[in-house]
Amino acid sequence: MNPTAAALVIGDEILSGRTRDSNLHFLAGELARVGIDLREARVVPDVHGRIVEAVRALLAGHDHVFTSGGIGPTHDDVTADAVAEALGASIAVREDARLLLQAHYDRQGIALNEARLRMARIPEGAALIDNPVSAAPGFSLGRVHVMAGVPRIFEAMVASLLPRLTGGTPLLSQSLRILRGEGEIAGPLAALAAEFPDLLMGSYPFQKAGAHGATVVVRGPDGARVGEAVARLAALFPP
Amino acid sequence: MNPTAAALVIGDEILSGRTRDSNLHFLAGELARVGIDLREARVVPDVHGRIVEAVRALLAGHDHVFTSGGIGPTHDDVTADAVAEALGASIAVREDARLLLQAHYDRQGIALNEARLRMARIPEGAALIDNPVSAAPGFSLGRVHVMAGVPRIFEAMVASLLPRLTGGTPLLSQSLRILRGEGEIAGPLAALAAEFPDLLMGSYPFQKAGAHGATVVVRGPDGARVGEAVARLAALFPP
Secondary structure (H helix, E strand, O other): OOOEEEEEEEOHHHHOOOOOOOHHHHHHHHHHHHOOEEEEEEEEOOOHHHHHHHHHHHHHHOOEEEEEOOOOOOOOOOHHHHHHHHHOOOEEEOHHHHHHHHHHHHHHOOOOOHHHHHHHEEEOOOEEEOOOOOOOOEEEEOOEEEEOOOHHHHHHHHHHHHHHOOOOOOOEEEEEEEOOOHHHHHHHHHHHHHHOOOOEEEEEEEEEOOEEEEEEEEEEOOHHHHHHHHHHHHHHOOO | OOOEEEEEEEOHHHHOOOOOOOHHHHHHHHHHHHOOEEEEEEEEOOOHHHHHHHHHHHHHHOOEEEEEOOOOOOOOOOHHHHHHHHHOOOEEEOHHHHHHHHHHHHHHOOOOOHHHHHHHEEEOOOEEEOOOOOOOOEEEEOOEEEEOOOHHHHHHHHHHHHHHOOOOOOOEEEEEEEOOOHHHHHHHHHHHHHHOOOOEEEEEEEEEOOEEEEEEEEEEOOHHHHHHHHHHHHHHOOO
């Protein structure tokens, strides 16, 4: 069995429609590549209690929880404290994180003021996640991995973090575009899916430039089985 | 108090990284426009039990639940049955929905086969949601609104549905781009936020073409108060 994961996207701006999240899609692709199964995602606002509750709920059902957003210097950045509370850890400015920030701002001749120092608040016992973009680190506290919301920084943090985690068997995937309505495809596809219970088969309709049909995606850990199912499917629906 | 809402995006393809969801972002913008407060979103796979559980959990904390995905003709389309179970409603092929499909397929000279007929499975007591794109309807069962995953159809369904719902006071929003680091902005912004507890203030850093700073977004139901806060902010950070 592969390790399982949930994603928690934190930010009012996603729920208000101001910002279209891209971190979930990025994370989903990266986890699939290393064989960690993303089973659920949630989006909650920048509200302490809502983050605490979501972290606890998601931890209960998954091996890992990956969070995005809410670790900057402003008053609406409440993720680090919420995650600490969710896990019963104490939190304060930590010397290792403070030194990272101090070096970063010294290089730029900028003062490490009180607001910026908030980004060095790291729970006791957490391992820092490197931020090559703007120094302020993320952290892993047990099975919860806390990362920034800015996509460029989130993506860099995922890249630093994933090599530390134990993955599983990546699902291999093949897809077949079929130029028939989904209603034609559905019956034979359901029969095929029943014959290959070790594979996941999904059907995604498209309608583009006059053509319409569906892309059928077949996924599974065993490439030969995936190939066998796709060949059967192709024979059922010759072009 | 505005009505509250949660979104439930259903589909393996989002969690596997194959597809980047756009329906949540569209829905968030439309709900903000009519004064329904989107408070949470979840993404779950095409698994009956997971959908049942998520619908029940989200209904408990919100006035409305909007779902996207899983109402097509294929074996992985299990949303309608799961929503019916979550609300204890019976479900079967319903004559009004069957007639819509029959007329649609008759016009195209296509048979309404068993797979397509699955799309006429509608819970007892649900109100249909019009699908001007491909006929197969969505439905509202109580406070749960079930819509298609294909973005063009989802968007058309949201447009048919929203006029039926009672909205509230839309939050007005103004934003100010400030060409200072978030660490400079954070202290004065927190003080201003404490002075205007009726407003929401969020800070979103950017770094583009050499310039870096943050966009501060101020939201609230009273436009004059929003304007007042933004004027104060602009005076604190002259260009």
